[in-house]
Amino acid sequence: LDDAPVFAVDEDAAARLEGFEVVRGWIRGAGPETVEVDEDGVRFAVTLGTGHKTGLYLDQRENRVRIAGLAAGRDVLDAFCYTAGFAGHALRGGARRAVCIESSPEAIAAARRNLALNGLAARAEIQAVNVFDELRRLERAGARFGVIVLDPPPFARSRSAIPAASRGYKEINLRALRILEPGGHLLTFSCSHHVSNSLFEDICREAAADAHVRPRVVAHLTQSPDHPVLLNVPETHYLKGLHLQLP
Known part of the structure; x- marks a missing residue:
């Protein structure tokens, strides 16, 4: 990688907080505007500098790969789907169909491109909706899914937002557990x-109690190893997740 081109996308808020200059673009060498990423056999077209981060959340790579082994023959709901990363792996793993819900028109367009790129579009439904509203609608409609992914954007960008964020996380997990099949x-x-991890688990525990279900914890999930966690910098451990299964 010594001679590999490097493309950087800095966030304005982080730059202001940490006092560094914002850089967006090629900082070493140059490359194409759009690159194609192969992630364990699933391809993603990434237009550099658009969307969030550099256009693909590499911190979820191992968790996306995990879903392929769960999805065979099942209906999958990819909520807050962004560019359909989880749905792509689920469909490649043999899912019967994937329903992708997302509010961003730009992300929806990228999701359609990625699923078409992999020849998976025929088994996917992509909807531009408010995810909170759609989860409620699916519950009212009696929908059932064998696999559900909840990968929302950050609900708490500051400590003062934690109470509202907790309510939001509980709401989406409650709805998801109510439409998850046995x-x-x-x-x-x-x-x-x-x-925190403990707060997130408490929220999910409360959601399960309100949904009157008793899921088991299959695994605790986190960011991929190329997003290291530094013991003395707790903010680096930002992604936490649970893999739950109903009886």
Whole structure:
């Protein structure tokens, strides 16, 4: 990698907080505007500098790969789907269909491109909706899914936002557990570093109690190893998740 081109996308808020200059673009060498990433056999077209981060959340790589082994023959709901990363792996793993819900029109367009790139579009439904509203609608409609992914944007960007964020996380997990079929899998995440592991588990526990279900914890999930956690910098452990399964 010594001679590999490097593309950087700095966040304005982080730059202001830490006092460094914002850089967006090629900082070493140059490359194409759009690159194609192969992630364990699933391809993603990434337009550099658009979308969030550099256009693909590499911190979820191992968790996306995990879903392929759970999805065969099941209906999958990819909520806050962004560019359909989880749905792509689920469909490649043999899911019967994937329903992708997302509020961003730009992300929806990228999701359609990625699923088409992999020849998976025929088994996918992509909807531009408010995810909170759609989860409620799915519950009212009696929908059932064998695998559900909840990968929302950060609900708590500051400590003062934790109470509202907790209510939001509880709401989406409650709705998801109510539409998860027996034996089904829920992969639920929080990328808000202000929301601790213990708080996130408490929220999910309360949601399960209100949904009158007793899921088992299959695994505790976190960011991929190339996003290291520094013991003395707790903010680096920002992604936490649970893989839950109903009886």
